[in-house]
Amino acid sequence: xxxxxxxxxxxxxxxxxxxxxxxxxxxxxxxxxxxxxxxxxxxxxxxxxxxxxxxxxxxxxxxxxxxxxxxxxxxxxxxxxxxxxxxxxxxxxxxxxxxxxxxxxxxxxxxxxxxxxxxxxxxxxxxxxxxxxxxxxxxxxxxxxxxxxxxxxxxxxxxxxxxxxxxxxxxxxxxxxxxxxxxxxxxxxxxxxxxxxxxxxxxxxxxxxxxxxxxxxxxxxxxxxxxxxxxxxxxxxxxxxxxxxxxxxxxxxxxxxxxxxxxxxxxxxxxxxxxxxxxxxxxxxxxxxxxxxxxxxxxxxxxxxxxxxxxxxxxxxxxxxxxxxxxxxxxxxxxxxxxxxxxxxxxxxxxxxxxxxxxxxxxxxxxxxxxxxxxxxxxxxxxxxxxxxxxxxxxxxxxxxxxxxxxxxxxxxxxxxxxxxx
Ligand SMILES: *Cc1c(COP(=O)(O)O)cnc(C)c1O
Numbered sequence: 001x002x003x004x005x006x007x008x009x010x011x012x013x014x015x016x017x018x019x020x021x022x023x024x025x026x027x028x029x030x031x032x033x034x035x036x037x038x039x040x041x042x043x044x045x046x047x048x049x050x051x052x053x054x055x056x057x058x059x060x061x062x063x064x065x066x067x068x069x070x071x072x073x074x075x076x077x078x079x080x081x082x083x084x085x086x087x088x089x090x091x092x093x094x095x096x097x098x099x100x101x102x103x104x105x106x107x108x109x110x111x112x113x114x115x116x117x118x119x120x121x122x123x124x125x126x127x128x129x130x131x132x133x134x135x136x137x138x139x140x141x142x143x144x145x146x147x148x149x150x151x152x153x154x155x156x157x158x159x160x161x162x163x164x165x166x167x168x169x170x171x172x173x174x175x176x177x178x179x180x181x182x183x184x185x186x187x188x189x190x191x192x193x194x195x196x197x198x199x200x201x202x203x204x205x206x207x208x209x210x211x212x213x214x215x216x217x218x219x220x221x222x223x224x225x226x227x228x229x230x231x232x233x234x235x236x237x238x239x240x241x242x243x244x245x246x247x248x249x250x251x252x253x254x255x256x257x258x259x260x261x262x263x264x265x266x267x268x269x270x271x272x273x274x275x276x277x278x279x280x281x282x283x284x285x286x287x288x289x290x291x292x293x294x295x296x297x298x299x300x301x302x303x304x305x306x307x308x309x310x311x312x313x314x315x316x317x318x319x320x321x322x323x324x325x326x327x328x329x330x331x332x333x334x335x336x337x338x339x340x341x342x343x344x345x346x347x348x349x350x351x352x353x354x355x356x357x358x359x360x361x362x363x364x365x366x367x368x369x370x371x372x373x374x375x376x377x378x379x380x381x382x383x384x385x386x387x388x389x390x391x392x393x394x395x396x397x398x399x400x401x402x403x404x405x406x407x408x409x410x411x412x413x414x415x416x417x418x419x420x421x422x
Pocket of ligand 1: 111256
């Protein structure tokens, strides 16, 4: 009898986006004429085409693969040296951070890395895991799948995880646990944040690094939206904080800067100084385990894709990527300022491509979702879908055409001025 991994049966998830799709389908079957006017600002997927420098690099790589002298078979399990060198220099050393190419591990994106990293850590509740609420659902579901949680409760929270509330009260940055609270072993942080669009300060991040060092914890720091940081003096990397190379792994993705959501490439930085512990207290560098995990379980990402990613670090590539980021940030500004002008309470949209809006008139997330769908023909994401602390909020994504973003604001204005029935 073949037994399955029953942890998968605990997954409450797959709930949010199917439920959105279900409501959109009902709306469209009731109002077929609305189909042409429907604007989707829900899923966090980019809309603009790939930068030219990336496309050219991939074309050249395809041609290299077509000639015997330049053909390449298996690459290095942790990614080609040329890409790891470009990353170490461009993302770290040029910013005064001491990360080298051997500490970079290429992957097909952060989603993969989020689950793969759990391979090298103790599972089944051996680590106490801190997860922000609201949160990028991948962190939660990957822990459910490997048995790090109990079952889901009524409010969608899983037994066995420690939720760190992110609310207007703490500026959507979780407080470091007090001395009387249980000690966390693994901590997921994501700044700029999805879904709130909020950002963490140096001092706040320093407090987390100090906590991790004190309690021998590890921080998973997701910087998928690093390119969107516009305000000065905010931490671009956790390694800007002293000691973070002894307690943090950083997750990077080319999805949101280079438009790689369909191409697939990202990386982790895993410093050699970072250690974990055996149950009898022996210190083990994670670098060796992470290397071994890659060389055993993967032959990494296509050469062609890695050449495309390398091109992001060329002068033309940088300029084109900045163009994409600026475009989405301008969308975010239009959304944020438009909603603020309607008197709404808005977070995000300054250092991130998401705006996070407190629902007006005391509406719940799903009430507001329905109002936006039925009366404005706009699909947004209900905040409660990212966690119970997201109740009473919605997320609007700035990944869209300019035309659609302007139209969304106009429709919301009509909605708010007409005060259509709730
Ligand atoms: C989009 C996103 C990523 C990127 O995932 P990929 O698998 O690299 O496309 C990572 N983290 C967060 C929070 C995201 O929103």
